[in-house]
Amino acid sequence: xxxxxxxxxxxxxxxxxxxxxxxxxxxxxxxxxxxxxxxxxxxxxxxxxxxxxxxxxxxxxxxxxxxxxxxxxxxxxxxxxxxxxxxxxxxxxxxxxxxxxxxxxxxxxxxxxxxxxxxxxxxxxxxxxxxxxxxxxxxxxxxxxxxxxxxxxxxxxxxxxxxxxxxxxxxxxxxxxxxxxxxxxxxxxxxxxxxxxxxxxxxxxxxxxxxxxxxxxxxxxxxxxxxxxxxxxxxxxxxxxxxxxxxxxxxxxxxxxxxxxxxxxxxxxxxxxxxxxxxxxxxxxxxxxxxxxxxxxxxxxxxxxxxxxxxxxxxxxx
Amino acid sequence: xxxxxxxxxxxxxxxxxxxxxxxxxxxxxxxxxxxxxxxxxxxxxxxxxxxxxxxxxxxxxxxxxxxxxxxxxxxxxxxxxxxxxxxxxxxxxxxxxxxxxxxxxxxxxxxxxxxxxxxxxxxxxxxxxxxxxxxxxxxxxxxxxxxxxxxxxxxxxxxxxxxxxxxxxxxxxxxxxxxxxxxxxxxxxxxxxxxxxxxxxxxxxxxxxxxxxxxxxxxxxxxxxxxxxxxxxxxxxxxxxxxxxxxxxxxxxxxxxxxxxxxxxxxxxxxxxxxxxxxxxxxxxxxxxx
Numbered sequence: 319x320x321x322x323x324x325x326x327x328x329x330x331x332x333x334x335x336x337x338x339x340x341x342x343x344x345x346x347x348x349x350x351x352x353x354x355x356x357x358x359x360x361x362x363x364x365x366x367x368x369x370x371x372x373x374x375x376x377x378x379x380x381x382x383x384x385x386x387x388x389x390x391x392x393x394x395x396x397x398x399x400x401x402x403x404x405x406x407x408x409x410x411x412x413x414x415x416x417x418x419x420x421x422x423x424x425x426x427x428x429x430x431x432x433x434x435x436x437x438x439x440x441x442x443x444x445x446x447x448x449x450x451x452x453x454x455x456x457x458x459x460x461x462x463x464x465x466x467x468x469x470x471x472x473x474x475x476x477x478x479x480x481x482x483x484x485x486x487x488x489x490x491x492x493x494x495x496x497x498x499x500x501x502x503x504x505x506x507x508x509x510x511x512x513x514x515x516x517x518x519x520x521x522x523x524x525x526x527x528x529x530x531x532x533x534x535x536x537x538x539x540x541x542x543x544x545x546x547x548x549x550x551x552x553x554x555x556x557x558x559x560x561x562x563x564x565x566x567x568x569x570x571x572x573x574x575x576x577x578x579x580x581x582x583x584x585x586x587x588x589x590x591x592x593x594x595x596x597x598x599x600x601x602x603x604x605x606x607x608x609x610x611x612x613x614x615x616x617x618x619x620x621x622x623x624x625x626x627x628x629x630x631x632x633x634x635x636x
Numbered sequence: 637x638x639x640x641x642x643x644x645x646x647x648x649x650x651x652x653x654x655x656x657x658x659x660x661x662x663x664x665x666x667x668x669x670x671x672x673x674x675x676x677x678x679x680x681x682x683x684x685x686x687x688x689x690x691x692x693x694x695x696x697x698x699x700x701x702x703x704x705x706x707x708x709x710x711x712x713x714x715x716x717x718x719x720x721x722x723x724x725x726x727x728x729x730x731x732x733x734x735x736x737x738x739x740x741x742x743x744x745x746x747x748x749x750x751x752x753x754x755x756x757x758x759x760x761x762x763x764x765x766x767x768x769x770x771x772x773x774x775x776x777x778x779x780x781x782x783x784x785x786x787x788x789x790x791x792x793x794x795x796x797x798x799x800x801x802x803x804x805x806x807x808x809x810x811x812x813x814x815x816x817x818x819x820x821x822x823x824x825x826x827x828x829x830x831x832x833x834x835x836x837x838x839x840x841x842x843x844x845x846x847x848x849x850x851x852x853x854x855x856x857x858x859x860x861x862x863x864x865x866x867x868x869x870x871x872x873x874x875x876x877x878x879x880x881x882x883x884x885x886x887x888x889x890x891x892x893x894x895x896x897x898x899x900x901x902x903x904x905x906x907x908x909x910x911x912x913x914x915x916x917x918x919x920x921x922x923x924x925x926x
């Protein structure tokens with residue numbers, strides 16, 4: 319198996335999110351959207367026009383937005399609470415914990431423009447802590463899709479499964495990944511490319527970069543496995559144990575280098591499968607720069623991932 | 637041995653009979669919840685006692701709920717936004733038949749369903765998990781919006797603390813409820829004027845409270861929160877078709893019903909000793925016999 323990108327065309331996954339939600343809403347009257355004046359940034363204008371009574375705009379009030387979402391779930395709705403992830407997660411953290419996760423409310427939290435999509439706007443608008451924060455909350459499913467197809471599957475899964483979800487969505491352009499046997503399941507990692515020298519475990523906008531890095535490494539005679547770990551909670555521990563068998567794991571995510579996907583993988587490996595690791599991500603509050611510049615500057619690129627793999631293999635041999 | 641649930645006899649007769657019934661149940665709740673607190677060695681008696689009459693009127697008269705079908709879609713909803721007052725909530729749920737009275741003896745014990753704050757995932761009749769202040773009210777607003785979208789008949793009642801109104805999320809929710817004209821939503825403010833450490837007005841003043849609610853688009857009335865006739869009349873009135881949400885500011889006293897607890901901030905938390913408990917029971921029994 320050798321995954322790749324389908325073509326050079328790039329996609330904004332919010333389009334797949336909005337289209338899927340609208341399609342499902344036409345079939346299922348329980349689906350409603352809840353926003354904080356974020357119709358445009360969530361690309362829900364068409365949803366609003368088609369289902370005006372089923373779009374609840376609470377204004378700029380994130381705590382209330384998430385609480386209202388939990389109340390709508392109590393009333394039998396399937397609310398998709400959609401807002402910029404920096405505000406949704408940080409401002410409404412206690413509502414996510416108490417009203418959604420602890421109460422087991424059927425709320426689908428959709429963090430839009432996650433990661434560093436708002437590059438130049440600065441650290442207030444970056445959402446790089448969200449995965450670390452939310453994966454610490456019990457009974458909350460956390461999914462970070464990598465492309466339009468996986469975004470659609472994640473939205474469909476969120477509707478089909480009762481319980482609180484966090485869908486972490488990006489607006490950073492990504493290609494469509496080519497899958498030989500497309501099969502999405504919550505909590506199951508997807509091996510996009512086989513390889514036994516090193517495993518690259520990535521999600522979201524880093525998956526296609528990991529695939530490109532594996533191509534580069536292959537030309538050097540290094541067989542890199544690429545594992546798409548879209549679900550961060552619950553974690554696919556078997557896939558991580560298998561990845562650890564290679565003896566070297568590189569994690570890559572558009573988020574903090576600690577506490578998120580890399581942290582989750584490292585926690586498992588430390589307990590069950592000690593292995594050399596490199597964890598790629600951002601160090602903390604970031605300097606001014608575009609999203610693309612920040613990714614480049616902090617090594618979240620094909621080259622950065624490939625270099626981390628080389629360094630890791632060198633230390634393994636050394 | 638399993639006790640059968642103490643399903644209350646429904647109120648019959650006129651308004652006075654209904655009020656007598658509520659008064660009798662509230663008196664029972666007060667006696668029972670104080671025993672729970674004494675047995676558990678902790679609790680929030682002050683707020684439990686200030687809210688008992690309000691909660692009794694709802695559970696033993698007003699709410700259209702069925703303990704056999706606790707999740708029936710058409711049920712009325714009650715949310716305890718001041719989630720620490722579980723002594724009052726659990727006695728009411730037990731009295732309304734959601735679980736047997738004997739289970740009240742497990743209050744706060746290891747693995748009990750009767751946690752210090754209510755949990756819907758294991759206790760039937762609880763609508764949402766509360767405890768941190770400022771949470772239940774926005775969730776109740778969401779319930780009312782769901783009903784508004786569906787043009788459903790059910791009503792949503794939410795009991796807030798007064799100190800709780802210092803939380804910003806409460807006013808986010810109040811603003812939205814007013815904006816959307818949630819006519820089937822009733823918020824009851826347990827206006828006992830005391831928060832954990834001191835009076836609300838010396839801590840961060842709420843007054844003019846009725847004006848605040850009106851300014852947010854609510855119908856507002858103020859009543860004596862220990863007057864069962866007044867409570868039932870207000871809840872009945874809340875059922876009439878409305879274009880605006882309805883706020884009842886219920887003037888209450890923390891610790892109401894027990895002379896030495898009444899209007900004392902230090903009984904927010906606290907456990908009566910044996911002599912105090914005996915005195916409290918004697919006072920409540922005397923009141924109940926009236």
